[in-house]
Amino acid sequence: MFYSKHLNRAVDNLKSNPQTSLVSVSTFAAAFCILGLFMVLYVNLDSLLATWSRQVQIIVYLNDDLKKPQLKKLEALFAGNSEVSSVEYVSRQAAWEKFKNTFSAETEFLETLAFNPLPASYNLRFKPGPRRVENIRRFAEELRERPEVESLEYGEKWISRFEKFMVFLKVFLLAIGGLLGLGLIFIISNTIRLSALSRKNEIELMLMIGATHRYIKTPFLLEGVLQGAAGAVLALLAAKGVHAYMSFQFSDSIAKIARDADFLFIGPSGILILFGSSVAVGWLGSYISISKVLNMVNES
């Protein structure tokens, strides 16, 4: 009952300054849309990283002319690691066949090559788990020391680079979110200040005829919250639109990059965070300005 009256007054305020409200809501929407799209980017890169790291395997290239016992020793080592899920042996011959199959279409002269330049190898796959990449890294370093091993590949460079990039992206996201948040608090506080100033006489009169401070402030706080909420809803709709468009346009390329990963949208918790922070920003901005205006009017 108390709030429905105040809500009416807040809506009246919004309506009585439609252009300013529109400017502030759309600035809100634009800013939160940008933030939302960055979050979409982050969510997807994160899921991509998960998918890829799920596919990480160690390829252990072997020295030529290893004896059976040496191979057995290595295999025992693999079996001793509880993280390893599968071991595949690729002989020199098999490697050469595969290589030729891959490239024969393009260069015929490989056929005539007299000897096989490729080494034999083991392909190790790993069980999923939280410290997966770390475990793989440790095991790879252990294997590298073995005399049987010629060299070793497990895409460590790009994985760690990608991980660093994700950290950077997270920091960047927080920084830009903080900056946009400050800017938006400034903008909302300005809008509410103008709304309050345009009602300065009304506020003064309310004080004079015995209204409580809470009674005076509440509609302005609601006004700020409404603007924040409206901006967030618009932003989420716009971001969802962009997301849908991109899914549609680039579904092929996405499928290529990450076969089993969809192009994701921000999850429910992300949506809640966006919505919650926009409401908080709206509330804070209006709280600051209405308090200032109230003090100013109440001065003398």
Next chain:
Amino acid sequence: MFYSKHLNRAVDNLKSNPQTSLVSVSTFAAAFCILGLFMVLYVNLDSLLATWSRQVQIIVYLNDDLKKPQLKKLEALFAGNSEVSSVEYVSRQAAWEKFKNTFSAETEFLETLAFNPLPASYNLRFKPGPRRVENIRRFAEELRERPEVESLEYGEKWISRFEKFMVFLKVFLLAIGGLLGLGLIFIISNTIRLSALSRKNEIELMLMIGATHRYIKTPFLLEGVLQGAAGAVLALLAAKGVHAYMSFQFSDSIAKIARDADFLFIGPSGILILFGSSVAVGWLGSYISISKVLNMVNES
């Protein structure tokens, strides 16, 4: 004299509502900065296109076992085209040596290859000129018909793709510029409307005591123009900052992509266009709103 007084009043207006002015100037700056960066992108891609198309050459791969007269005939054809600036013959042997030089470090087995799979070729370079790419395209099609020619390469696909992309970018730039312009007119008109509304009593009084419409409007128009100009200056500074940072950070990669092209900034005419349009947007926005407010006050 007349204008200095009005300028004072405009500056007073700006000062009396610093927060709103700041919001509108910084929105302006942000929008024009985005626009400016797109223009930087466009300018650079355009110059890149120019550089690359200057380097376009036709590589004419020849059928094996051509006789001298056939070669002479072709060379006569090249000489007959006034656009061709240089012709270089690469024999099969030379091509094979070059190929081996390029790849030997990586795969030793090429050494042992029994025969040479590569064709002989002519490299044609062309004189600079406005319709250069078009001429090359035409000449290439002519050559493709010749029986001596096995196949032909001149990067046509990526050039025409890139050209299409540049057209798209231009359209996109105009569209986003138009949209931002409309949004900014809306924002400026809102700011000036608020500025005028907060002086509604003053405007009414001025009308009542015999001020001309022009006298009343001028400071508000100047206020809009000042906001637009300030926004444009800030935007150009910010864009220049981003540009300088990028030049510094990516000077290597830039040098790689386009050896003889610098990372350019918007030229003087571009700066003038940006500045002029921001001033125009400021003027237009304030003209619309002050006229409305004046009519409203003058109504009754």
Next chain:
Amino acid sequence: MIQLYNVFKTYNGNTPALVDISLLIKERSFVFITGASGAGKSTLLKLLFGWERFDSGQILVKGMNVGKIKKEKLYLLRRHIGVVFQDYKLLPNKTVFENVAFALEVTGASARSIRYKTSDALKSVGLFKKRDSHPMQLSGGEQQRVGIARALVHNPAILLADEPTGNLDPDISLEILKLFEMANQQGMTVVFATHNHELVRRANYPFIILDKGNVVRP
């Protein structure tokens, strides 16, 4: 009811607006305040409902020590008081009815009692027919009467009226005076600041004359 002890008031350190004022206005009494332009009449009224702070002295209104009330609690004092402002202070965006109803709304009265009491107050100042007009569409005197209706609508214990008949012709001035007298007979304390010597003479109530911030005759 209203007591002032040695009250001093200066505006931002300049010439004093009120000098050593001591007064007693009893409950249910009717008092005029007169004095030349700039004598301090409006200032005195503003002190009584806590709108202006004073430099020294004590003011007691309805048992509350006005100088000691916190800003956030002043509404408790003000809900006992109705004020007619010299410059009306009507809200241009609200209709006449809404302007008067506003004084009840801010105290959280029920919608039904608001309708009922507002209509009553408008009838008593003869403006019920103009209830849907906006202040801008009223003559100066009509606006003043809306201000009077708003001050009376919540039936306050104290009425502070600052030049309530400044824009009214003598006939309507007398009617308004009668209105205040009726309210006074029903128990309202009335403090009436005016230049209108004729009204003061005619009504024959006690009056306080201010001259440059000093009480000349209590």
Next chain:
Amino acid sequence: MIQLYNVFKTYNGNTPALVDISLLIKERSFVFITGASGAGKSTLLKLLFGWERFDSGQILVKGMNVGKIKKEKLYLLRRHIGVVFQDYKLLPNKTVFENVAFALEVTGASARSIRYKTSDALKSVGLFKKRDSHPMQLSGGEQQRVGIARALVHNPAILLADEPTGNLDPDISLEILKLFEMANQQGMTVVFATHNHELVRRANYPFIILDKGNVVRP
């Protein structure tokens, strides 16, 4: 100087504010307009300087046909007229001096003559000492006198004064009246709307009584 022929005025189709008014106010004359609250006094003055449009009839002021002047050209009429507004219309952000000077500024007067004339006008209403105060720091009567100074500062051919003594005590009211009389003797046409019967009686100038939009006695 001021001529009205069969002028009718209604506000948005409702009850008429002025009914068939015909008047002649000669150059250099001094005329009172009286009548009850809501009789149409302010409306009549607003028609004379082109602030409100009328429904039918003709108004001539200083040879100009008021109904025919385009909005953009009304300033030509208004520069011959000084207006004292019933609600003062002072700008709260300007000082007293700036408020009065404003009437000269908008006409593009030189800075020197603005200083000179403004100081003169403020002295004549007894507010030169308060020139740096803001309107909010003045009493009601002081504000009214600032409005009067502003109306007189550009020495207009016609003065329209709407209740200029509404907030003034009898002594100052008489002084203001004398001010207007002096200006009138120097050639200014004065139209003075008021409820103050005593003033009208005392000054002994022709007066026009309005009653519900009709001229009762010219």
